[in-house]
Amino acid sequence: MKLIATAQDSGETLYEQISQHISRLIEQGTLRPGERVPSVRRLSQQQNVSIATVMQAYRLLESRGFLEARPQSGYFVRLRHWRPPAEPEISKPRPVPATIKTGALMMRVMEAIRDPSLVRFGAALPSPELLPTEKLNRTLSAASRRNPELSNSFDPPPGNTALRNQIARRAIDTGCELSPDDIMTTFGGQEALHVCLRAVAKPGDTIAIESPTYFGILQVIESLGMKALEIPTHPRDGVSLEALAYALEQQPVKACLFVLNYNNPLGSCMPDENKRQLVEMLAAKEIPLIEDDIYGDLSHAQERPRTAKSYDQKGLVLLCDSFSKTLAPGYRVGWTAPGRFKEQVAYYKLVSTVATASLPQMAIADFLANGGYGHHLRKVRREYAHKVQLFTEAICKYFPEETKVTRPTGGHVLWLELPAQVKAVELFELALGEKISIAPGPVFSARQRFDNFIRLNCANPWTPALENALLRLGRLVGRLQEAGSK
Numbered sequence: 001m002k003l004i005a006t007a008q009d010s011g012e013t014l015y016e017q018i019s020q021h022i023s024r025l026i027e028q029g030t031l032r033p034g035e036r037v038p039s040v041r042r043l044s045q046q047q048n049v050s051i052a053t054v055m056q057a058y059r060l061l062e063s064r065g066f067l068e069a070r071p072q073s074g075y076f077v078r079l080r081h082w083r084p085p086a087e088p089e090i091s092k093p094r095p096v097p098a099t100i101k102t103g104a105l106m107m108r109v110m111e112a113i114r115d116p117s118l119v120r121f122g123a124a125l126p127s128p129e130l131l132p133t134e135k136l137n138r139t140l141s142a143a144s145r146r147n148p149e150l151s152n153s154f155d156p157p158p159g160n161t162a163l164r165n166q167i168a169r170r171a172i173d174t175g176c177e178l179s180p181d182d183i184m185t186t187f188g189g190q191e192a193l194h195v196c197l198r199a200v201a202k203p204g205d206t207i208a209i210e211s212p213t214y215f216g217i218l219q220v221i222e223s224l225g226m227k228a229l230e231i232p233t234h235p236r237d238g239v240s241l242e243a244l245a246y247a248l249e250q251q252p253v254k255a256c257l258f259v260l261n262y263n264n265p266l267g268s269c270m271p272d273e274n275k276r277q278l279v280e281m282l283a284a285k286e287i288p289l290i291e292d293d294i295y296g297d298l299s300h301a302q303e304r305p306r307t308a309k310s311y312d313q314k315g316l317v318l319l320c321d322s323f324s325k326t327l328a329p330g331y332r333v334g335w336t337a338p339g340r341f342k343e344q345v346a347y348y349k350l351v352s353t354v355a356t357a358s359l360p361q362m363a364i365a366d367f368l369a370n371g372g373y374g375h376h377l378r379k380v381r382r383e384y385a386h387k388v389q390l391f392t393e394a395i396c397k398y399f400p401e402e403t404k405v406t407r408p409t410g411g412h413v414l415w416l417e418l419p420a421q422v423k424a425v426e427l428f429e430l431a432l433g434e435k436i437s438i439a440p441g442p443v444f445s446a447r448q449r450f451d452n453f454i455r456l457n458c459a460n461p462w463t464p465a466l467e468n469a470l471l472r473l474g475r476l477v478g479r480l481q482e483a484g485s486k
């Protein structure tokens, strides 16, 4: 029987399809631990694919811990196949709005993020080796030579036309029908969130957010003098719609600000059907939704999920995004499609930063048009899936058994629930002593909860030094657990 569909059918490469079939056979018990898997030659003949493709699939399965290569004998199912650890449960935040005070801990975490002498598990930065930096920089200089005048004149809102054209084209993949006129460019995703929030709410208003959520979201709400209402959020499916519906009955929620695709730090992804219901629920109450889709392109499969914006009939969804996670964190190019709030958003953009820098916008527009963005995404999706897997396995090996870990299907961060005795802030300080930075749980909560949780960034290149840092971190967790039990 031929196992494999054509690559075009599923959008995945042949070797990924082969590796998935073999891993399924292992999980189902058809291929058992210690058994030899079909030889490379046999499988290549059977499936009518090249030897190189099968080799690539087997190497991938080896790196993911399914197979082991035995010299002169071929590939075998690994004897002790790794089992994923337990997952954290849905969060249970207090159902009343909080005034946020991010305070000194956040500043300490930010300092550690900037320190290049540390092993940086703390910042959710993309992997430098996976960014097309040289190509982008060449594109940037070519753009400035080709159009010196445009590169040094400023481009007030809505921003660079060529870039907005490219963004509108790519939005088709997210299920959205956007025209370039619907889009405004910004300085990164953070500015997009900031101007959208200002456009829909004022100081003292309550904003519903996920629990936990990205600390930059807490900071922007704090800086605008608004309050945060944390909604129970499941590590796989995201915000509980039931809990949100109840919260909307009880509290005067002015707007929602959610990261629906691969939330940072949870990695949760709201199923598309729930997104549709969410948009309907908010539309019935005329409540705006700011949707931060900065990780949406980083699905681990070769297809990305839809956005809530794609279900928006009333112009109430303000979609925010940026190229910081996929192409260039340093170029600071982001954008928003703010629906019916277009004028207010343009006004706040104008009064805060006037215009987005011209040259980085031109370079990203050219890269999207001619630089092979699709090919680039296929590569980073595979790589992040692999890195997250390697980290999860290492955590199983080096951290106490009670550690719970999320199973994200996109992005490059893991959220860990450590044994109850371990205080994340104490671990953060001890880890700095070991030259390792982590992000402690309390910075992801309006009320500094999650005190035995941490977020780890898995994007860094996997090296023996990095694995050793995970081993040392795991030992620290073990020591704190022991000390806490006494």
Ligand SMILES: Cc1ncc(COP(=O)(O)O)c(C=O)c1O
Pocket: 124, 187, 188, 189, 190, 191, 214, 216, 259, 264, 292, 294, 322, 323, 324, 329, 332, 333, 334
């Ligand atoms: C969920 C989320 N939104 C927004 C941002 C900020 O994006 P940018 O660097 O483009 O301003 C980040 C950065 O880590 C993030 O994780």
